[in-house]
Amino acid sequence: MEARGALDIAKRSLQTCGQVFRYAVAHGVIERNPAADVKPGDALKPRKKDHYARLETKELPELLRKIEAYQGSPWTRLALKLMALTFVRTGELIGARWDEFDVEAAEWRIPAERMKMRTPHVVPLSAQALDVVRSLHELRNRSPLLFPGERDHEKPMSNNTILAALKRMGYAGRMTGHGFRGVASTILHEAGFDHAHIELQLAHMERDEVSAAYNFATYLPQRRKMMQWYADHLDALRQGAKVLPFKAA
Template identity: 75%
Template sequence: MTLHAFWGQSWGNGRRFAPVYLEFFPQMALTDTACKNAKCDPAKPRTRFADAGGLYLEVVSTGGKHWYWKYRFGGKEKRIALGAYPGVPLAKARRDRDAARDVLKAGSDPVQAKKEAKEAHVRAAGNTFELLARQWHTGWKDAHSERHADYVLRRLELDAFPVIGNMPIRDVTAHDLVRMARKIEARGARDIAQRVWQSCGQVFEYAATVVDEAGEQMVSRNPSKDLRPSVALKPRKKTHYARVESKEMPELLRKIEAYAGGPATRLAMKLMALTFVRTGELIGARWDEFDLEAEEWRIPAERMKMKTPHIVPLSKQALEVLAAIHELRGLSGLLFQGERDHEKPMSNGTILGALKRMGYAGRMTGHGFRGVASTILHELGHRHDIIELQLAHQERDEVSAAYNFATYLPQRRKMMQQWADHLDQLRAGAKILPFKAA
């Protein structure tokens, strides 16, 4: 067997083309002995041994031997894998070649036909990623809010199932998850790509507890753990949320008080300043999360960034704002309803838009209240660990989460009331005295 290279040959129009390597196969049909003795050329990563009618045995440098049939479809040269030798002997490889040729004669692409047949078999066997994912979701959703459960399923349906849904779950690799995640990232939704990756990981963990008809685990390992999504995706540029300086807060607070836009937006900004929760946590707030007698706002884990419950002690000023919001409420369970659909929360950009109209475009965001609160509370002498707990910055594991979310609650109550009193003083322009820690 020889290998020839043609360099810079010319076509009739005078153009030259790139180097082309053509491998010539011997014209004699293979025998069982030839297949058994076939070895890869040491100088090449793979060597092909031709049989007849486009069938050939490919031997790779590592010793593996695989059958392929070469054909043309739609004007393009293609090949179909027919199995590994000696598991697929010469006689069966020829029969499979003939069967694929019949599919081609019928006008179909043998590769596509094989793929569709495999998918149909997998669906019938009930072990595709999509089927296992739906089984997982049916049990998982009972422990989560209906809204969050619907969101997770919708993300799987839109982003995961089109890429890996029809694959046997055993065959899904980290590379397939990377393909899926990068497709989501390509439309500018990097955060969603990470969330879908995490949901897929939970599906694999569930599948490890399920056995097939033969009594074997659906999966023995979780490919989502082979690679972190942060490695597969483009690095995230660190975001520094715009926020005013501490000395600018009095003017901002007075402008919020005099805001001429919708009353719900004005009250939302006031509550955000008093509680310094994240924007998503504020606009998604529901009345059943508030215990007004205990003067607490308990945000459930599924609505928190760290996925653990969070307590916001309510100052007297915050309770007054809640009373004003309650007078505006409709039939929805949400504090801040959307303008058109009252079953959906206020838009994420409502507060940002209000701040822009007040002259703070590029200078302040809803998230900026958190940074300002952290800075001022530190300046007033409050303890760093208590401030961080109230900001819900600490990551907490499952064992300690139930304890930590209520840690230092008496101290946090005192701090939140002093924070609200401090905002009143800032708004009124009174002289501020630093807090003296005990």
């Protein structure tokens, strides 16, 4: 698995071996768990970090203004806005389905099968993000997708759509869809938000099957406040207004 580059599967397989051995110990089949002596970092090569092109935070206001004035497809413009506000992964964005959204609760609940970590994820929706969702609803056709493909409405838009739009705005090689995640992480950390809240909202934290059902909603009230602050912050940047600092409760 490691040789073919499936590092996540290799790591999960090692963890599964440990679970099997623990079961065997508990039922008297063996006396000790040999897998306990081996940590994933000891046996497997570390994953090479992907360095996605992203703007410096000082360049963000201009990009936000260009997104607002984007003259291409309205779905593409709204996809860029929602990506900036929620900083989900590109695949999670373009595959968004209407049945994942609860406007009353102001939540976007992405099911485990669509997440990289294969655990459910909750995105608290700011007032600005809800406005984007409502705008998308006005454009809605019969597709179950928020961002249907141009030709086949049963399939999502291409994952190159975001890149193509950024290129059209003059950001080729300088910004990617994934870059919005890095920018958000930098801004939120610099503003003083709790690292754990940021990482959980970025869906970076790995969770095992037992805890996944409980952890996806961890720190939800704090994350809700963080997401609204971030949306207000982006508005201020775009408008050239004074940016208010975050004040911890």
